[in-house]
Each structure stands twice: as C-alpha cells, then as structure tokens.
Amino acid sequence: MRRRGLDQSDYYRGVRMAPYDLVKELAIALVAVLAVVLILAGVLSSPDEPPVTIQSWAQHAPLDLVATATAELQGQTISSDYGPPYNIDRDAVDHDRPAGASVQAFGPIAPQSWAGVHIPITAASSDVLHPLQLASASDPKLAQALLRYRAAARAQRSTWLSRYAAELGHAHMAGGLPVIADPAAAGPLPTMMATLLLVARSGGLDGLLLQSGHFYQTDYTGPLLFLGDGRYLPGLAHAQHLLGDQWGMMNETGRYPGQAWLWLYTLWYQIPPYSTASNADLLVVLTMGVLSALLLLVPFLPGLRDIPRWVPIYRLIWREHYREARRRPRG
Amino acid sequence: MAEGRRAGGSWTRALRRMIERELPTEHLLPDQEPAYVASWVYVFGVVAIAALVWVMVSGVVLAFFGPQWWHVSPQGHVVNSIHFWSVQLFFIFMVLHLWGQYFGATWRDGRATTWMVGVVVFLVSIGTAFTGYLAQQNFASQWIAVNAKDAINSTGAGAFFNVLNFGQMYGLHVMLLPIVITTLVAVHLVQVRMRGVVKPIETEPS
Amino acid sequence: MNQPAPYVHWGFVVLSLPNLVLIGVMLGLFALALVLPFPGRRHRRPAADEERRDG
Numbered sequence: 391m392r393r394r395g396l397d398q399s400d401y402y403r404g405v406r407m408a409p410y411d412l413v414k415e416l417a418i419a420l421v422a423v424l425a426v427v428l429i430l431a432g433v434l435s436s437p438d439e440p441p442v443t444i445q446s447w448a449q450h451a452p453l454d455l456v457a458t459a460t461a462e463l464q465g466q467t468i469s470s471d472y473g474p475p476y477n478i479d480r481d482a483v484d485h486d487r488p489a490g491a492s493v494q495a496f497g498p499i500a501p502q503s504w505a506g507v508h509i510p511i512t513a514a515s516s517d518v519l520h521p522l523q524l525a526s527a528s529d530p531k532l533a534q535a536l537l538r539y540r541a542a543a544r545a546q547r548s549t550w551l552s553r554y555a556a557e558l559g560h561a562h563m564a565g566g567l568p569v570i571a572d573p574a575a576a577g578p579l580p581t582m583m584a585t586l587l588l589v590a591r592s593g594g595l596d597g598l599l600l601q602s603g604h605f606y607q608t609d610y611t612g613p614l615l616f617l618g619d620g621r622y623l624p625g626l627a628h629a630q631h632l633l634g635d636q637w638g639m640m641n642e643t644g645r646y647p648g649q650a651w652l653w654l655y656t657l658w659y660q661i662p663p664y665s666t667a668s669n670a671d672l673l674v675v676l677t678m679g680v681l682s683a684l685l686l687l688v689p690f691l692p693g694l695r696d697i698p699r700w701v702p703i704y705r706l707i708w709r710e711h712y713r714e715a716r717r718r719p720r721g
Numbered sequence: 722m723a724e725g726r727r728a729g730g731s732w733t734r735a736l737r738r739m740i741e742r743e744l745p746t747e748h749l750l751p752d753q754e755p756a757y758v759a760s761w762v763y764v765f766g767v768v769a770i771a772a773l774v775w776v777m778v779s780g781v782v783l784a785f786f787g788p789q790w791w792h793v794s795p796q797g798h799v800v801n802s803i804h805f806w807s808v809q810l811f812f813i814f815m816v817l818h819l820w821g822q823y824f825g826a827t828w829r830d831g832r833a834t835t836w837m838v839g840v841v842v843f844l845v846s847i848g849t850a851f852t853g854y855l856a857q858q859n860f861a862s863q864w865i866a867v868n869a870k871d872a873i874n875s876t877g878a879g880a881f882f883n884v885l886n887f888g889q890m891y892g893l894h895v896m897l898l899p900i901v902i903t904t905l906v907a908v909h910l911v912q913v914r915m916r917g918v919v920k921p922i923e924t925e926p927s
Numbered sequence: 928m929n930q931p932a933p934y935v936h937w938g939f940v941v942l943s944l945p946n947l948v949l950i951g952v953m954l955g956l957f958a959l960a961l962v963l964p965f966p967g968r969r970h971r972r973p974a975a976d977e978e979r980r981d982g
Contacts, residue, residue: 398748398915398916398917401830401916401917401920402755402917405755405756405757405920406755406756407753407754407755407756408753408754408755408756408758408759409752409753410751410752410753410754410758411752412750412751412752412754413750415764415767416767416770416771419764419767419768419770419771420771420774420775422768422771423768423771423772423775423807423810424771424775426806426810427772427775427803427806427807427810428803430802430806430809431799431802431803431805431806432799432802434802434806434928435798435802435928436798436801436802436804436805436806437805437859437861437928437929438791438792438798438801438857438859439859439860439861439929440792440859440860441858441859441860441862441863442860442863474874474877474880475874475879475880475883492871492874494871494874494875501875501876501877501878502874502875502876502877502879504877505877505878505879505880505881506880507880508880508881509879509880509883608886608887608888608889608891609883609885609886609887609888609889610866610885610886610887611883611885611886614863614866614867614885615867615885617863617867618867618870623863623864623867624867626860626864627864627868629931630931631931631932631934631941631943632861632864632865632868633868634868636941637940637941637942638868640942640943640946641932641943641946642861642932642943642945643860643861643929644928644929644930644931644932645928645929645930645931645932645943645944645945646805646928646932646945647809647943647945647946647948647949648943648945648946649812649847649850649854650812650946650949650950650953651812651816651847652847660939660940661939669875671871671872671874671875672875672876674872675872675875675876682840682844685840686837686840686841687837688823688828688836688840689828689832689833689836689837690833695826695828698823698824698825698826698922699826699922701824703824703825703961704824704825704826704921704922706760706961706962707760707762707821707824707825707921707961708757708760708825708921708922710756710757710759711756711757711759711921712921714756759965760960760961760965761959761960761961761963761965762960762961763965764960765960809949813949813952813953813956816953817953817956817957817960820957821957821960
C-alpha cells in the first residue's frame, strides 16, 4: 500500500541527513516573533479611529444629513433603489431595467439577482418616516406634519420633495436648523426634517434607527446603509485614502500599514476596463477568482510551474547542496 | 482493505496502523533533516506559525473581554496592538513562505496537495482578516463594511454573508474562521511531516 | 501615528508610506533569507552527519 515517492524512508534513501531540532526552532520562533510583536505594539500602538455616529454626522454635516434623508424619501439614494439583497427598485421594474441601480451582472452571469432579496431594506421608512413616527409621540407639530405627508397624493409628495431638495442646494444653517428660501413650497418637509435633525443631533436617531422590536441588537445594516448614502462618511474615507479608486482596500487609517496583501485585488479597480465598468465589482471578483484558482493549481499548470526552474532563486536556496554535489560526483 | 483484514476486521486497529505507517512519530517530530535543509527560507513557515500562535492568544484575550473593551481600556488597546501586529507579521511571513516555496517549486514529488492546502490557508486568512476589520467597531469597520458590501453583493453572497451585520461578522471572526485556519494549518503541517522536505531541483540529469 | 499617512504617487500607483515600508521590509527579508548563511549548517564535518540508512 506504500505509494512510491510519498514514503519518506524511500524518498530519503541516499540523502545525507543532519541533526535538526524542530521543537527548539519553534520555541525560538515563538519567542523571537513575540519580541518583535511587543516592540511594534509598544512603539507603534494600533489604529482605532472612533466610529462615526448619526449624531456626529448631524453635528458636522447637518445639511448633508437632511439632504440624504430627503433623497431617501425620493428613493434616490444608493440603498433606496439598490436591488438585491436589500430591495427591488420599483422604478427600474416599471422601465424594464435590471431591478436595482446597484445590481451587477456579467452577460448572463447575474448572481446578485439570482440570490434575491434576503435583507429587506426600505430606506425611506426605516431611516426617516419610522424614526419620525416614534419621535412624534411627544411632538404634536411633527405628528401633524407627518399626517399631512402621509395623506398627500404621491404626485404632491414628489413635488414637495423635489422643491425641498432643490432649496437645500442653497440652504444655510441658522440657529441649528436649515434655512431655505421658500419653506411653504416644501409642504410638511421643513418641519419633518428640522425635527429629524434635532433628534439626530441629540443622539436620538442613532437609537431610533436600531429600533427593531428586539431588545438586543448586533445588526447595523440600516444605520450603515444610511451613513453610506450620505457624503459625510465617504468624505472622511476619502481623506484617509480609503476609497476603492484610491487603492483604498490596501490602506489603513492613520500611519499604519493596511492590508498590503490585497494589492492585486485593489489594483484592478485602478485600471480599465474595471475602473470605468458599472459591473466593476463583479468583474474584479471573477478575475480574482480565476487568479486564485491559478495560484491553487500552480503545481499542475505548465508554464506557471516551470518559472521556478528558469529563475535561479532555487540555486541560492540550495547553494550548499549544489556546491557539495559539484565537489563529490553523484553516485 | 488488506490492512483491515490483517487487523482482524478492527477498524480501530486499521486506523492506528495507517497512522503508524503514514505518520510515525519519528516523521512527525524528526530529530534530523536532510542536509539540504540549510537556508533561512525554510524559517518563514515556522515563524508564520509562531505569529499565528500570538494572533490566537491575543485574539482569545480580546474575545474574552468583548468587542468594546479594547476601545476603552488602555490594557485592552495594548492587547489589540499585539493582535494587529501579529496579524501583520503572520501575513508577511505567510507571503514570504509562499514566495520561498514557489521559487523552490516545492510541490514536486507528490506534494501538490500540500501547496494547495497552503494556498487555501492564505485565502481563508484573508477572509478572516476581513471579518476582523469588520468586527473592530470603529471607523475603519464602518467604511470597510459600506465599501465592501457592493463586491460581496455582486457575487450574490451578500444575501447570506452580510458585512453590515456586526454580530454575524464577529461570530465568524472569533469562532468559525479560526477553527478553519487552525485545522487547515494542522493538515498542512501533517502533510509536510508525512512527506518530508522536498529534494532540491535537479540541476543536471542523473 | 494617528495623523494621516504620507502617500507616494507613482503614475496610477498610490501607496501609503507605511505600506511601502512594509513591502520593502518583505523584499529585504526575502533577499536576506536567500543570501545569509544558515547557522550551524556551514563548514560542518560530513562525518558528524548521518547517512539515512533505513528504507
């Protein structure tokens, strides 16, 4: 049953052996690596940039938060018409386009659509209307505004929303609230958004966005998607060189090394056709899948497995052996 | 089968004999190696394992005190720093080990599966580091989750592997993936010990 | 260490200084591993070594 070539005793026949203490080597390695780790940890510490909260967003970029919330109601953010796994983009379905602005496919390969909606997200209600509904319990003015918004026809709502969104484009902050030129044209939205901003600034919206009917919470899909829909979080990421088109996948906050081992993965996002493709993510994943398979199968691939014979690095690794072989003719 | 018959039909004895045959203790823990095992390149594997040990030890401490601890405790931050730098060293040594094994073409003489398990360890380690970044509960976690979701979603995996779900990522990072890595590394080591260190590339036809 | 890192721009390649240092360290370690003599292996007397006997 012994397979030839796999049995060590056969394999090493005629090979000169030398004493080698594996356990001592491992012990020395453990101590040496620990010493290096302790020095690096002690001298350089580790990165820990505090998380962004909805509260800090409201404090540092209030108009962006209000504009994002308005866009959620309009269904014009990334998450509101994303497609699977979060939702189906109704507008797209009506216009016979792929059911989601963020759905990627490569020819007939459309795994995102195949997998379907598993994490249902309705950004308008979960990020804006539901939190406002909860906040309106002690705010009759807000309750009235919400009632008016909900009772209005779809066309009326969309008129208010587009007027309000346009006004926000040149709004300024005064007394902690957005000031727009013609509040009446935006219906109940100025009241709704002013309250949303006040609740957000107090920290209340952080809690309301996680309100799920469960006591315990470990899933931050809703708030993270909301943060990602705005410009504040991506702006901070941009400043730290963390965007996809900044080789961001390799980078780390502060002056720390990042995931340098992802250099090839992030490289594709910098060059055409990937950098300009709307399905870049899928293309990169497929490319890396093929390349990973090639790496896995190197021992079987003519060409790839022969490179080591052409590059004389092995002559350095085993130089003692080759030197000795030249000295004593082989038997 | 022949072994099974010789062992009198006992599966237990057959398994024991197989282990004794395939991996006798002098192969598992040899006190001698071929004389050609004489290069620092051979050390990258063992230091990668040493780094992995410290990743695991510091990770166990971080997991024990919970995901918020290291953000508020100076001692916790030190343990996190140890975890961070052990991971960096683990990857550095793993990549150097991969370079060394590649340029020595050490998959020769029936060692292809050893190479393949090593590559899988590397790929699973990337996934483990990824879930670790997501489980940090800081700005980097937020941004990585928001940014990475599109790539994961494009493959359809996002429906089941939700990078925005901290609980899911944390569980995978501290439990499932470490078990997978440890098991695969153990398999990799057993493969190396079973077959022994590959001979140098022949320079002249013998 | 929490200040933004300096970045090196080289054509379309953008690398943070810490990553550049890390890659340099890796290449340096690999080169050193190739050229440095391995301790205890050089200049040993062949008589001290054993020939593999069992088969």
